[in-house]
Amino acid sequence: MTAKQTNHRLSKAVTSIEPSGIRKFFELASTMEDCISLGVGEPDFVTPWSVREACMTSLEQGYTAYTANAGLLELRMAISDYMEDAFDVTYRPEEEIIVTVGASEAIDLAVRATVDPGDEVLVVTPSFVSYSPLITLAGATPVPVLTDSSTNFKLTAERLEEAITERSRAIILSFPNNPTGAVMTKAELEVVAHVIQKHDLLVFSDEIYAELSYDEPHTAFSSIKDMKDRTILINGFSKAFAMTGWRLGFVCAPNDITEAMLKIHQYSLMCAPTQAQHGALEALRSGGDEVKKMVESYYSRRNYIVNSLNEIGLSCHMPGGSFYAFPSIEATGMDDQTFAEKLLLEEKVAVVPGSVFGEGGEGHVRCSYATGMKQLQTAVERIERFVKRHTKTNPPS
Numbered sequence: 420m421t422a423k424q425t426n427h428r429l430s431k432a433v434t435s436i437e438p439s440g441i442r443k444f445f446e447l448a449s450t451m452e453d454c455i456s457l458g459v460g461e462p463d464f465v466t467p468w469s470v471r472e473a474c475m476t477s478l479e480q481g482y483t484a485y486t487a488n489a490g491l492l493e494l495r496m497a498i499s500d501y502m503e504d505a506f507d508v509t510y511r512p513e514e515e516i517i518v519t520v521g522a523s524e525a526i527d528l529a530v531r532a533t534v535d536p537g538d539e540v541l542v543v544t545p546s547f548v549s550y551s552p553l554i555t556l557a558g559a560t561p562v563p564v565l566t567d568s569s570t571n572f573k574l575t576a577e578r579l580e581e582a583i584t585e586r587s588r589a590i591i592l593s594f595p596n597n598p599t600g601a602v603m604t605k606a607e608l609e610v611v612a613h614v615i616q617k618h619d620l621l622v623f624s625d626e627i628y629a630e631l632s633y634d635e636p637h638t639a640f641s642s643i644k645d646m647k648d649r650t651i652l653i654n655g656f657s658k659a660f661a662m663t664g665w666r667l668g669f670v671c672a673p674n675d676i677t678e679a680m681l682k683i684h685q686y687s688l689m690c691a692p693t694q695a696q697h698g699a700l701e702a703l704r705s706g707g708d709e710v711k712k713m714v715e716s717y718y719s720r721r722n723y724i725v726n727s728l729n730e731i732g733l734s735c736h737m738p739g740g741s742f743y744a745f746p747s748i749e750a751t752g753m754d755d756q757t758f759a760e761k762l763l764l765e766e767k768v769a770v771v772p773g774s775v776f777g778e779g780g781e782g783h784v785r786c787s788y789a790t791g792m793k794q795l796q797t798a799v800e801r802i803e804r805f806v807k808r809h810t811k812t813n814p815p816s
Contacts, residue, residue: 461663488681751810
């Protein structure tokens with residue numbers, strides 16, 4: 420019998436979930452010499468100097484105590500201004516914003532504060548690997564809502580309607596999407612919003628990649644008519660400001676929801692790190708130019724890798740945001756797990772099997788282009804070599 424079956428000291432909820440499939444390939448790649456990793460979703464840029472300097476200055480000035488549970492009021496005020504200026508949505512800093520330990524904590528708080536055992540939470544898939552496990556840990560049931568290449572991995576109202584039941588409580592949206600890079604326009608989101616309002620669903624909108632939208636401005640879901648009061652908007656500093664290791668996110672939501680989330684936050688984590696909050700404040704004040712440079716670099720890399728993958732024979736839609744390409748590997752005749760394992764062992768290029776991101780991910784792999792262009796070019800050369808060796812000679816018509 421397996422440890423999962425016999426270890427009665429562990430909770431059933433914990434034993435029912437699997438470790439992250441992303442970490443498996445990252446850890447293996449880190450042990451290999453001359454390996455190029457397209458696996459982990461982390462910017463290859465260093466946090467802007469002004470942000471690092473603000474953090475060091477806060478230490479020198481002795482800001483080493485707790486902040487308010489919800490975070491520095493000055494930072495919450497800056498987040499409020501930023502959300503209004505960038506995304507045309509207004510939140511009161513004293514009541515409707517919480518600074519969290521990464522966007523990941525914000526997602527966990529949102530789920531635990533609003534969902535009861537027996538509820539169903541709709542998860543638009545393929546999706547970030549933490550959503551379904553966090554729902555399970557809260558005692559609820561994750562229900563996939565499938566997207567696929569036929570709609571460039573965008574959610575449709577028809578698919579959403581099919582998944583809703585009398586137990587549906589909420590939906591998790593993430594656009595720009597991880598792993599597909601899909602982006603939905605304001606008009607497309609409005610169609611989905613109509614269904615959400617019709618069935619009185621809460622919305623957990625993970626917008627951590629909001630700033631990484633290449634072809635058109637990002638639409639905050641709460642900015643859509645009648646959606647603000649039912650939306651828990653999640654963002655942070657990890658992706659746009661290259662601050663992954665700082666572990667700083669934020670949540671914007673109606674006051675009754677932030678009060679409930681704050682109860683969990685204050686008992687489990689007290690507050691986000693003080694120095695990181697000072698750094699984030701500086702990021703909002705002066706980091707815009709650096710973000711613009713990073714986005715321009717990602718844009719060039721996106722065009723390069725997507726066009727290259729299609730030329731190689733791995734069909735790939737053009738992602739509108741984030742820093743991921745999500746090609747189909749059907750031409751090789753392999754499943755995505757086999758493809759990723761063989762590519763890593765034979766060519767020392769790490770990608771993530773699409774199946775770890777849930778339904779709809781099968782037959783694809785996620786390639787992060789948050790790496791230097793030279794490494795990206797070398798990775799493409801290796802992938803091309805690999806695909807030529809393994810492509811089926813008689814592909815299906």
